[in-house]
Amino acid sequence: MRSRTLSLVLSFVLGSSAFPQERTWVEIRGTVHGAKPDARGPIGGGKGYKAIVKSGNHTATDLDSLIEALSRAKAGEVVFIPGETEIDLTARVYIEKLALVVPAGVTLAGERGRDGTQGAILTSDSLDTPCMIRAGGPGVRITGLRVRGPNPKRYLEHHNRAFGTGGAGRDYYNKFPRSDGIVSDQPELEVDNCEISAFGHAGILLLAGTGHRVHHNSIHHCQYQGLGYGVCHDAAASLIENNLFDSNRHSIAGTGRPGCSYVAKNNVELGVSLAHCFDMHGGADRGDGTEIAGTAIEISNNTFRAPETPIVIRGVPQEKCDVHHNWFVQHAEPGQAVTAGAKTDVHDNAYGPRPTASR
Secondary structure (H helix, E strand, C coil), X not given: CEEECEECCEEEECCXXXXXXXXXXXXXXXXXXXXXXXXXXXXXCCCCCCCCCCCCCEECCCHHHHHHHHHHCCCCCEEECCCCCEEECHHHHHHHCCCEEECCCCEEECCCCHHHCCCCEEECCCCCECCCEEECCCCCEEECCEEECCCCCCCHHHHHHHHCCCCCCHHHHXXXXXXXXXXXXXXXXXXXXXXXXXXXXXXXXXXXXXXXXXXXXXXXXXXXXXXXXXXXXXXXXXXXXXXXXXXXXXXXXXXXXXXXXXXEECCEECCXXXXXXXXXXXXXXXXXXXCECCCEEEEEXXXXXXXXXXXXXXXXXXXXXXXXXXXXXXXXXXXXHEECCCCEEEECCEECCCXXXXX
16 A cells, blocks of 8 residues: 655635535645535535436336336336335335336436425335345436335344354354345446435445446445445446445445446545445455455545544455545544555545645
8 A cells, every 4th residue: 555645735615515514625735635515416415406306207106106107117217206205115025025126227216305305215124125126227217215224223242143252153143134225236327316224234235237326325324233335336336426424334345356346436424434434345355265355446535534444445456446635534644544455555635633734
C-alpha cells in the first residue's frame, strides 16, 4: 500500500441537505475531499431528488395488483406504487418463497421525496426471506421505494455460539435463516432514491453482471454478524455513489472473485458500523488458494464518520485499488483508515475531524 503526503489549506462547506448540520466534505486548495451532493439531488435521495417518478403505465396498491402489474409490464414501462402505500409480503414469502420479479427494462417505482412522502413500503417479516425483489432481465430500475426486511439486529450471541471458543461451527450458524432485499444476476440494474433496511445478508445482492448503478439511496441496519452487507457483490461490477450508509456490518462488500469490481464515490458513512465499512474479500476468505481480492476497485470522495476501519482490502486486486480524495473523519493517518496490501494506492485523502493535511 502506498501513500503520498501534501501540505494543504482547507475551508469547510456544508453537506447533504438531508443532514444539514453535518459537514460531508472539505475543500483543500480548491479540491473536494469527501462526499458532495451532485445535480441530481441530496446524498441519500428523498426530498429534492430530481428524478422522482410520478406515474406509471400500471398502478398497484396491494400485493395482488402489484404481482399482476409486473406480469404484464413490458420493457420501457413503469409499474407505479403511489404515495405511502404499504404492501406486506410476509405470508407469501414464508409459505411460497415469493419474490417480486421485475421484467427486463421495466421500472418499479414509488415516489419517495415527492411532496414530503416517504414512499411506498414493501415489507417482509419472515426471517427466511431469500429475495424480496429480483431483476428478471437486464436494464431493470427500482426507484423511490422503501424496502424493509425482517432482520435489523446483530445477533452477536448466535455468532459467538457458532464461532467462539468451542463453538458449534458453521453448520450451526447456517441454521439461522438469512434475508436478501434486491437481487440481480442480470446486467445494468439501477437502484436509486430508495430506503433499504433490515436484511440479514444483503440489502442489494449483485450476483453477476456489469453496469449496475446504486445511487442516492439510504441503506441501513443490515448488520447480522458474520454477514450484514448494504451492497454485496459476487462476480459483478457496479458504480455505487451518493448513498447514505449507517448501521451495517459492511456497507459495501465483495467476494473478491475475478470479475468482482466496484467504484464507490460520494457516499457518506454516517457513524455506526459493526465492522469495517467498505470491504473486498481475498482468496484466504474463499479458500481457493489465491490471494485475489477482486479485479478493480476505486474508492473516492467518500466521507467516513464511523470509528471502525473504513476500508479493508483482504488480498491483492487483479488490477488495482485506488483510494483517493476521501475524508476519514475519525482517523488520523492512512494506516488507521485503510488496511490493504499490494496494488492498493492510498493518496490525496483528508484525515481527522478538522484536517490540516491530506496524505
